[in-house]
Amino acid sequence: MAEPTCHYCRRPAEEECPACGRFYCGEHGEDVCIRCLSPEAAIPSATVFRGSLVLLVIASVVALFLWIDPPHQGAGSSPVIATVTAPGQSTGATATPTPSAIASASPAASATNAATPSALATSTAAVSPTTPANSYTVVTGDTLETIAKAHNTTTAQIQALNPGLDPNLLPGTVLVMP
Numbered sequence: 001m002a003e004p005t006c007h008y009c010r011r012p013a014e015e016e017c018p019a020c021g022r023f024y025c026g027e028h029g030e031d032v033c034i035r036c037l038s039p040e041a042a043i044p045s046a047t048v049f050r051g052s053l054v055l056l057v058i059a060s061v062v063a064l065f066l067w068i069d070p071p072h073q074g075a076g077s078s079p080v081i082a083t084v085t086a087p088g089q090s091t092g093a094t095a096t097p098t099p100s101a102i103a104s105a106s107p108a109a110s111a112t113n114a115a116t117p118s119a120l121a122t123s124t125a126a127v128s129p130t131t132p133a134n135s136y137t138v139v140t141g142d143t144l145e146t147i148a149k150a151h152n153t154t155t156a157q158i159q160a161l162n163p164g165l166d167p168n169l170l171p172g173t174v175l176v177m178p
Contacts, residue, residue, distance in 0.1 A: 008034065138173040153178050 004013040006025040013023030017033035019041075024033040035041060044052075136147060144155045144167060159165050161176040 134177045136175045136177050138169045138171055138175065140171045142169055142171075144169065147175065151177050 004016075004023040005011060006013050006028055007022040008028045009025060011025045011027075014026050015029070016023050017029065017036055019032050019036040022033050022035065028034040029037065136151065138147070144158060144165075147169075148155045148158055157178045158175060161178060165175070
């Protein structure tokens, strides 16, 4: 097999460029070939440039959408208001729906509930505010320990009443207190 030659001057090659795979002699490079050392080699290709612009446009559209219509947040968002009326009642009663009331409002459940007026009256009773009588809203700087100490209780009791509670409390979180 013939000895490899320098890609640039056709002299015997001393090394192969790890970046592009071309052979080069000592005059046309040290760690990489002279082509890979040139400033033009650092400029991204047109495809990379166009792809970056497309991603920038997409990200701008998403940011604009989120700015105009931000997603609803858990504890800090306003509650969903549902109106439940039984036959012969006015539409003035509104309440925050409970999970059981939402489940009973499914199409299958409403087909069975629509048949009996007593079922509608029962579902009106099921939709009641779910604010606990003894609650605490977390503010900035609160820790589970300081809240427990201020309410003469323990962190274990607070965690037992609030299953799935994240120890990193977020401001606006409503805790059920013992």
